[in-house]
Amino acid sequence: GENVEQHPSTLSVQEGDSAVIKCTYSDSASNYFPWYKQELGKRPQLIIDIRSNVGEKKDQRIAVTLNKTAKHFSLHITETQPEDSAVYFCAASIWGGKLIFGQGTELSVKP
Amino acid sequence: EAGVAQSPRYKIIEKRQSVAFWCNPISGHATLYWYQQILGQGPKLLIQFQNNGVVDDSQLPKDRFSAERLKGVDSTLKIQPAKLEDSAVYLCASSRTYGGLGQGAPDTQYFGPGTRLTVL
Numbered sequence: 001g002e003n004v005e006q007h008p009s010t011l012s013v014q015e016g017d018s019a020v021i022k023c024t025y026s027d028s029a030s031n032y033f034p035w036y037k038q039e040l041g042k043r044p045q046l047i048i049d050i051r052s053n054v055g056e057k058k059d060q061r062i063a064v065t066l067n068k069t070a071k072h073f074s075l076h077i078t079e080t081q082p083e084d085s086a087v088y089f090c091a092a093s094i095w096g097g098k099l100i101f102g103q104g105t106e107l108s109v110k111p
Numbered sequence: 112e113a114g115v116a117q118s119p120r121y122k123i124i125e126k127r128q129s130v131a132f133w134c135n136p137i138s139g140h141a142t143l144y145w146y147q148q149i150l151g152q153g154p155k156l157l158i159q160f161q162n163n164g165v166v167d168d169s170q171l172p173k174d175r176f177s178a179e180r181l182k183g184v185d186s187t188l189k190i191q192p193a194k195l196e197d198s199a200v201y202l203c204a205s206s207r208t209y210g211g212l213g214q215g216a217p218d219t220q221y222f223g224p225g226t227r228l229t230v231l
Binding site: 004006034036042043044045046049089091096097098099100101102103104 | 221225
């Protein structure tokens with residue numbers, strides 16, 4: 001079945017720096033890739049998603065890139081702020097069915 | 112619009128006891144998911160409903176877990192009997208629909224606040 005690997009597991013950056021989180025997936029049929037942000041004790045919240053018919057999507061300070069050939073996708077956060085500190089999960093699915101999540105990346109942005 | 116509602120928010124039980132969780136999805140959302148999130152891990156799907164029918168329950172431990180969505184709206188997830196390894200956050204999510212194989216564009220899943228279960 002589908003498997004999603006996510007790296008790194010922890011990431012610490014200085015405020016204003018960029019952060020990059022990478023994921024790889026195993027099932028070439030996967031065509032929907034959302035990213036969720038989860039603050040401690042809170043629900044996962046969708047921050048950006050990408051479908052397999054595009055290679056890049058940007059929303060203000062957040063961007064996601066997709067390489068279908070290599071089966072990997074990445075989250076880029078620029079000009080990080082302390083409120084970006086949270087656990088970030090990538091996920092993959094086929095046509096928006098069940099989400100297969102990565103293991104999560106704990107991002108810490110130091111003021 | 113109101114979000115996905117879940118109750119209770121916290122539950123502490125002893126092993127071998129039973130427990131039930133309730134979920135009310137966003138109004139009009141046909142697809143409902145139950146995920147299990149063990150501390151330090153990503154959520155893992157337990158069961159997916161489309162209206163009141165089961166789409167995927169391949170990861171549901173059916174000897175102890177059961178779920179229903181009788182009228183295609185609210186859903187209940189039950190564990191009986193509970194084991195120590197069932198300690199986790201149980202997340203409910205909903206989406207307007209889901210694409211299925213070639214049935215259309217995927218749809219965003221919105222998560223509820225979760226129920227934190229501790230089994231002693």
